[in-house]
Amino acid sequence: MKIVTWNVNSIKARLGHVVDFLKDSQPDVLLLQETKCPEADFPRLEVESAGWRAAVVGQKSYNGVAILAREKIEVTADRLPGDDGDAQSRYLEARIGGVRVASVYLPNGNPIGTEKFAYKLAWLARLERHARDLLASEEPVVLGGDYNVIPAEDDVYDPQDWVNDALWQLDSRRAFRRILWAGYTDAFRALDPRPHQYSFWDYQAGRWMRNEGIRIDHLLLSPAAADRLGASGIDRGPRGRERASDHTPVWCRLD
DNA sequence: ATGGTAGCCTTGCTA
Numbered sequence: 325m326k327i328v329t330w331n332v333n334s335i336k337a338r339l340g341h342v343v344d345f346l347k348d349s350q351p352d353v354l355l356l357q358e359t360k361c362p363e364a365d366f367p368r369l370e371v372e373s374a375g376w377r378a379a380v381v382g383q384k385s386y387n388g389v390a391i392l393a394r395e396k397i398e399v400t401a402d403r404l405p406g407d408d409g410d411a412q413s414r415y416l417e418a419r420i421g422g423v424r425v426a427s428v429y430l431p432n433g434n435p436i437g438t439e440k441f442a443y444k445l446a447w448l449a450r451l452e453r454h455a456r457d458l459l460a461s462e463e464p465v466v467l468g469g470d471y472n473v474i475p476a477e478d479d480v481y482d483p484q485d486w487v488n489d490a491l492w493q494l495d496s497r498r499a500f501r502r503i504l505w506a507g508y509t510d511a512f513r514a515l516d517p518r519p520h521q522y523s524f525w526d527y528q529a530g531r532w533m534r535n536e537g538i539r540i541d542h543l544l545l546s547p548a549a550a551d552r553l554g555a556s557g558i559d560r561g562p563r564g565r566e567r568a569s570d571h572t573p574v575w576c577r578l579d
Numbered sequence: 580a581t582g583g584t585a586g587c588c589t590t591g592c593t594a
Contacts, residue, residue, distance in 0.1 A: 333594085334586055358594085360587070385587050386594095432594060472594095526594090528583035570585075570594085 325421060325578045327353040329468035329541055330562070331429070331524075331571035335359040335390070338569055339367050341562055345573065346374050349559065352394050353420055355427035355468040357571075359388035366390065379418055387413045389427040389469070393420045400424065405457075406450035414447070423549065423578065424458060428469030433490030441490050444472070448499035455544070456506050464549035464578065467508065470571065471542050473500040475510065478519035479539035491540060509550040511543040511576035512558065523558055524571045532563060541574045554579040 328351040332338040335356065346354065359366060359382055366380045371392055379397045382388035391397055397418045404415035417426040428451065433444030451467075458465045473496045474480050486492035504510065512521070522537025531537060545553060556576040563572035 337586065358586095385589095385592090434594080526583085527585055530583085567585090 325352045325423060326575060327351065327355070327423075327425060327466050327468060327543065327578065328559075328573045328575040329355040329357070329427070329470075329543055330573040331357040331470040331541060331569060333358050333360070333569040333571065335366060335388070336361060337567070339370060341565060341568070343370060343374050345562055346371075346376055346392070349573070349575070351392075351575065353425055354392040355425065356390040356392065357388075357427060357429040357470045359390055360385060361388060379416060381413045381416050383411075383413045387429060389414060389416045389429050391416055391418050391420075391425065391427050393418075395421045401426075404447070404450050405454050407446070410447075419463070422463060424461065424463045424465045426467045426469070428467055428471065430470060430472045432472050433493075433496065436488065436490050436493060441493075444490060445495055445499060448473075448496070448503075452499065452503050452506060455503050455508060459507055459546055462548075464552060465546035466543055466549050466576075466578075468543040468574075470540060471500060472540055473497060474538050474540055475500060475513070475542075479522075481520065481522075481536040481538070486538070491538065503544060507547055508544040509547075509553070511545050511550075511553055511556045512539070512574060514550070514553060515556045521558055523574050525563060527570050541571055543574060543576045545576070549578060552578040
């Protein structure tokens with residue numbers, strides 16, 4: 325089972341890229357973030373015409389996540405538990421072919437020292453709590469998405485550029501590591517020790533052309549899923565296209 | 580060098 329996560333930065337702006345990617349890459353599951361549209365506006369027909377089913381949560385202009393899959397999608401959660409007052413569309417979870425998968429879009433959290441950063445840390449704590457609860461199930465679990473956290477120095481072109489950024493704060497990295505210590509495996513890093521393998525390059529300052537990126541899109545695997553991890557990688561192809569998302573797909577294969 | 584770009588369907592916000 326090939327599972328891919330991709331922050332597309334608007335599904336409407338990126339629909340051609342997404343359909344091309346489905347046909348070229350043939351994922352069994354594609355986890356999308358930042359679809360930036362309400363459920364009713366999601367281009368469901370185009371996705372289904374290509375041969376994938378879709379489960380979607382969304383809101384106007386911001387956030388929004390989706391799960392595309394070849395097989396039947398049984399939605400198990402359309403929001404992250406732990407805060408009924410949280411109205412942002414950032415979490416969707418489903419059972420597909422005996423695997424529990426989630427599409428996760430963490431808050432960016434900038435600027436630091438504001439309520440936005442507090443919301444990010446609270447969201448990470450809620451995700452850790454729920455990730456621990458999911459371990460109690462018999463199923464393999466794959467939590468994939470844009471975590472908006474740079475895990476380590478090897479995952480950024482220059483940490484000095486990010487010292488005042490929410491993605492590189494010690495509190496952000498510690499909260500991310502707590503999920504790993506709960507028993508989850510970073511599918512990319514588990515199989516590829518090379519430094520400076522990125523999943524995001526800012527649109528500004530020629531970051532893509534200079535390969536100055538960060539690795540913030542992650543697939544976190546429960547032990548039962550990690551036992552089946554056969555391959556993983558980052559597909560830089562979509563980032564190099566015209567009118568690309570600023571993120572590129574990250575994938576893993578469960579045998 | 581406190582800039583730069585992209586998507587939202589705004590005239591600024593979010594990233």
